[in-house]
Amino acid sequence: MLFKLKVNQRIETVDVSPDTPLLWVLRDVLHLVGTKYGCGMGVCGACTVHLGDQAIRSCSIPVSALGDQPITTIEGLAEAERHPVQLAWESLDVPQCGYCQAGQIMSATALLHHTPHPTVEDIDAAMSGNLCRCGTYTRIREAIQHAAGLGHAAAAHKTAHGA
Amino acid sequence: MRMNRRSFLQLATLAGGGMALRLYHLPALDAQEKLPELTPQAFVHIAPDGTTTIMARASESGQGMRNMLPMLIAEEFDVDWKSVRVQQADLDESRYGRQFSGGSMNTPLGWDPMRRVGAAARQLLIATAAERWNLPASACTTAHGRVLHKASGRSASYGELATDAASRKAPALDSVALKDPGEYRIIGHSTQGVDIPAITTGKPLFGIDVQLPGMLYASIQKAPVFAGTVKSANLDEIRRMPGIRHVFVIEGTIRPSAFTPWEPGMEPGIAIVADTWWQAQTARSQLKVDWDLGPAASQSSEGFRQRAKELLAQPPGNTVRAYGNVESSLHAAAKVVQATYEYPFIAHMTMEAQGATAHWKDGRMEMWSTSTQPENGRELVAQTLGIDKSVITTHMIRSGGSFGRRLQNDYLVEAAWIAKRVDAPVKLLWSREDDISHDGLRPGGTMGLTGGLDAQGRLTHWRQHFITFGENHHLASGGGIGADSYPAGFVPAYAMYTSAQPLMLRTGALRAPGDNAYCWVAQSFLDEMAFASGRDPLEFQLELLGNQRVPWTVGQPDAVGDHEPTGPSVLVPERFKGVLQLVAEKSGWATRKKQPGRGMGIAAWFCHLGYFAEVADVSVDKDNNVTVHNVWAAGDIGSQIINPRAAENMVQGGIMDGMSALGQEITLANGRIEQSNFHNHPILRMRQTPKIEVFWNRTHYAPTGLGEPSLPPVLPAVTNAIFAATGRRVRTLPLQRSGFNWA
Ligand code: FES
Ligand code: FES
Numbered sequence: 001m002l003f004k005l006k007v008n009q010r011i012e013t014v015d016v017s018p019d020t021p022l023l024w025v026l027r028d029v030l031h032l033v034g035t036k037y038g039c040g041m042g043v044c045g046a047c048t049v050h051l052g053d054q055a056i057r058s059c060s061i062p063v064s065a066l067g068d069q070p071i072t073t074i075e076g077l078a079e080a081e082r083h084p085v086q087l088a089w090e091s092l093d094v095p096q097c098g099y100c101q102a103g104q105i106m107s108a109t110a111l112l113h114h115t116p117h118p119t120v121e122d123i124d125a126a127m128s129g130n131l132c133r134c135g136t137y138t139r140i141r142e143a144i145q146h147a148a149g150l151g152h153a154a155a156a157h158k159t160a161h162g163a
Numbered sequence: 164m165r166m167n168r169r170s171f172l173q174l175a176t177l178a179g180g181g182m183a184l185r186l187y188h189l190p191a192l193d194a195q196e197k198l199p200e201l202t203p204q205a206f207v208h209i210a211p212d213g214t215t216t217i218m219a220r221a222s223e224s225g226q227g228m229r230n231m232l233p234m235l236i237a238e239e240f241d242v243d244w245k246s247v248r249v250q251q252a253d254l255d256e257s258r259y260g261r262q263f264s265g266g267s268m269n270t271p272l273g274w275d276p277m278r279r280v281g282a283a284a285r286q287l288l289i290a291t292a293a294e295r296w297n298l299p300a301s302a303c304t305t306a307h308g309r310v311l312h313k314a315s316g317r318s319a320s321y322g323e324l325a326t327d328a329a330s331r332k333a334p335a336l337d338s339v340a341l342k343d344p345g346e347y348r349i350i351g352h353s354t355q356g357v358d359i360p361a362i363t364t365g366k367p368l369f370g371i372d373v374q375l376p377g378m379l380y381a382s383i384q385k386a387p388v389f390a391g392t393v394k395s396a397n398l399d400e401i402r403r404m405p406g407i408r409h410v411f412v413i414e415g416t417i418r419p420s421a422f423t424p425w426e427p428g429m430e431p432g433i434a435i436v437a438d439t440w441w442q443a444q445t446a447r448s449q450l451k452v453d454w455d456l457g458p459a460a461s462q463s464s465e466g467f468r469q470r471a472k473e474l475l476a477q478p479p480g481n482t483v484r485a486y487g488n489v490e491s492s493l494h495a496a497a498k499v500v501q502a503t504y505e506y507p508f509i510a511h512m513t514m515e516a517q518g519a520t521a522h523w524k525d526g527r528m529e530m531w532s533t534s535t536q537p538e539n540g541r542e543l544v545a546q547t548l549g550i551d552k553s554v555i556t557t558h559m560i561r562s563g564g565s566f567g568r569r570l571q572n573d574y575l576v577e578a579a580w581i582a583k584r585v586d587a588p589v590k591l592l593w594s595r596e597d598d599i600s601h602d603g604l605r606p607g608g609t610m611g612l613t614g615g616l617d618a619q620g621r622l623t624h625w626r627q628h629f630i631t632f633g634e635n636h637h638l639a640s641g642g643g644i645g646a647d648s649y650p651a652g653f654v655p656a657y658a659m660y661t662s663a664q665p666l667m668l669r670t671g672a673l674r675a676p677g678d679n680a681y682c683w684v685a686q687s688f689l690d691e692m693a694f695a696s697g698r699d700p701l702e703f704q705l706e707l708l709g710n711q712r713v714p715w716t717v718g719q720p721d722a723v724g725d726h727e728p729t730g731p732s733v734l735v736p737e738r739f740k741g742v743l744q745l746v747a748e749k750s751g752w753a754t755r756k757k758q759p760g761r762g763m764g765i766a767a768w769f770c771h772l773g774y775f776a777e778v779a780d781v782s783v784d785k786d787n788n789v790t791v792h793n794v795w796a797a798g799d800i801g802s803q804i805i806n807p808r809a810a811e812n813m814v815q816g817g818i819m820d821g822m823s824a825l826g827q828e829i830t831l832a833n834g835r836i837e838q839s840n841f842h843n844h845p846i847l848r849m850r851q852t853p854k855i856e857v858f859w860n861r862t863h864y865a866p867t868g869l870g871e872p873s874l875p876p877v878l879p880a881v882t883n884a885i886f887a888a889t890g891r892r893v894r895t896l897p898l899q900r901s902g903f904n905w906a
Binding site for chain 2: 020021024028033034037073077086101123130134
């Protein structure tokens with residue numbers, strides 16, 4: 001069945017069965033492999049992308065349920081320049097294996113979009129759906145605070161979405 | 164580099180008759196003897212513009228190997244790190260030496276040879292410049308990627324010299340001079356992970372990301388019970404489903420017994436190959452298979468527990484070590500304490516599930532592998548498929564975590580097996596559920612302990628009966644124990660026994676294998692003994708470490724090191740004390756407050772050549788929910804922390820990993836693993852993350868690895884803190900089985 005999606009500012013048409021999760025459309029049909037498979041049941045956050053300006057778990061939403069909201073993946077987060085969250089991740093050397101980090105970054109950017117100056121409690125609440133098997137939570141927390149401090153996080157986020 | 168193999172084996176030498184090597188037995192090691200000497204040309208490539216490409220020989224799964232080993236080369240080569248590009252080497256042990264990552268061994272095994280490779284490359288360029296300038300090499304020096312002759316002011320960039328240098332014979336690695344550590348500009352200075360920009364922007368990087376033209380996707384359904392075989396299945400129906408290209412029955416030759424890693428033999432199952440993985444998975448959900456579950460279907464956790472209880476009451480099957488006549492002198496102790504500790508099977512749960520990509524074409528096999536033991540993977544593929552090793556090419560791809568799981572190559576063999584039957588590249592991916600139910604589990608265990616104190620409250624006796632898995636002396640992988648495991652040797656009278664019960668399951672090394680369980684038992688029971696003696700656990704342990712040691716002679720390591728001592732593989736009491744004292748100071752141990760519901764616990768361990776002591780500050784609410792507020796960690800991994808920022812991250816990760824293990828459990832019923840995903844085999848989340856502070860005790864020993872040693876002490880540090888907070892001792896893991904839960 002044909003579905004029309006707006007992914008990272010581009011209109012894509014995909015021919016898949018309606019129950020195919022967005023995750024596998026992104027990875028195996030559109031070859032946007034930055035979004036990762038971790039659990040397939042919405043409990044690890046590795047597959048986090050933005051639907052509109054909300055962080056969602058792409059493994060748990062079938063392509064037929066997406067509607068016409070734009071989708072942003074890790075590949076689409078940085079347009080001309082890196083998002084402050086990506087810069088913070090890089091300067092604090094957050095990742096270990098790195099496998100969870102696309103999902104972490106997508107959750108963190110959504111958090112800062114809605115809450116530009118989060119408290120530690122805000123951060124913990126927003127990020128606790130994202131598992132990191134390597135245990136980089138300490139660095140992730142620091143990087144989010146750092147990104148918020150870099151300022152203009154919300155503004156830059158808007159630019160990244162072209163919103 | 165003669166020392167490497169020998170000292171490695173010694174490290175892995177545990178008592179109990181050869182079972183030891185099974186923790187980290189490396190088939191590749193035996194071949195190592197025949198490998199040619201490393202050359203700088205294999206590792207260092209210089210472009211005319213001066214860009215230096217350094218080959219990273221070891222697999223990267225988040226332990227920072229793509230930085231650490233190239234940093235060693237770059238330091239001695241004397242280039243600026245910013246002019247270095249790191250490239251992952253393909254598998255070729257004849258060129259790169261051992262390409263293995265495990266046991267925190269890359270640092271101790273790479274420290275000397277990698278620096279020498281860099282120094283030899285530098286010397287080659289100096290010799291080239293000296294000849295060009297008609298000067299003695301000794302008159303020239305280097306800085307920032309240039310050869311200099313200070314007296315004449317002449318200089319040439321490495322790039323200008325590279326072509327001429329490439330054809331020169333490299334000096335013997337043993338002959339090159341190394342820098343004084345005071346001159347280091349890269350070692351000891353944090354470098355950004357070389358793949359980090361690719362990670363933060365979502366570039367294809369991991370095993371699961373490999374994409375090839377015309378590639379197909381595979382999924383495998385295996386029996387719910389280990390080594391169960393296929394009797395019949397609705398294969399024709401599956402073949403007609405959308406996107407399905409092939410369906411194969413894997414007969415499998417694995418035996419239903421305690422699995423031995425590195426033995427060939429596949430698990431039986433049904434492989435489905437489709438245009439997309441989702442199609443393969445969808446078809447798989449419609450499979451109707453009649454399985455012959457085999458003998459393993461009778462196994463259960465309850466059965467294991469019953470059998471352990473029986474074995475504990477019987478005379479032990481095997482004496483690992485005994486001295487000081489424990490049995491006959493225990494009655495003379497002023498105080499005797501007995502306890503039984505029990506810990507469960509747990510799974511690796513790497514964030515990236517297992518998988519691999521392979522392509523069979525024109526009689527050659529090309530593989531994209533996340534293995535941390537790739538040469539063994541190549542051998543197993545050759546054996547299983549009946550092809551020659553020489554036709555196999557292995558690309559080493561970054562993985563989303565290993566923690567010991569990727570030492571085993573089962574998924575790689577499966578991918579190659581499927582690829583050989585298909586006219587296209589194939590990516591095999593396990594689902595998370597596959598990953599947990601076909602993991603090489605950390606085996607569970609039960610320990611019966613008896614400790615004795617003298618009238619002054621000193622530890623005099625330690626008797627331990629370890630109930631593990633296996634048959635006689637052939638213990639399940641990851642289920643062995645070392646005869647020199649602390650506090651062996653330090654207690655005046657000591658005995659360590661094992662008894663084993665049969666197991667039909669895949670087990671293996673999980674981060675700090677053996678130590679991740681045994682440290683918890685030993686450091687918990689030491690805390691119990693300290694409490695029984697009415698003394699402070701730190702003081703009690705420092706006193707124990709001051710005892711005259713009873714040497715262990717069977718396989719006793721000798722002094723190692725040709726050029727510099729690699730950290731001795733036997734515990735050095737001063738180093739153990741050093742980290743304990745440092746962590747006590749940093750955590751304010753001596754002045755800690757004692758209040759109901761909140762407490763601090765201390766523990767330390769030596770494993771994989773590294774020393775860590777950790778203190779946890781924990782509160783327990785009235786509903787027995789446990790919160791860890793602070794963890795202080797003090798580590799001694801020698802004279803240099805090669806990449807400090809990555810090192811701190813690794814320690815914090817090890818601590819989170821150890822804390823997660825306190826709440827995890829794999830159980831079996833009717834031979835089936837009952838856990839299926841992260842919701843019932845949980846990993847801690849950010850809101851459960853304490854403040855973790857890391858401190859280093861620098862000593863004069865050569866640097867050693869960091870992947871593993873930070874993990875073990877946090878388990879007993881937390882459970883000892885729970886005792887301090889509540890007066891209740893956690894003797895059974897996971898915490899839930901002792902009446903506690905994570906908040
Ligand atoms: S893969 Fe979607 S939440 Fe885990
Ligand atoms: S960095 Fe490895 S899972 Fe998060």
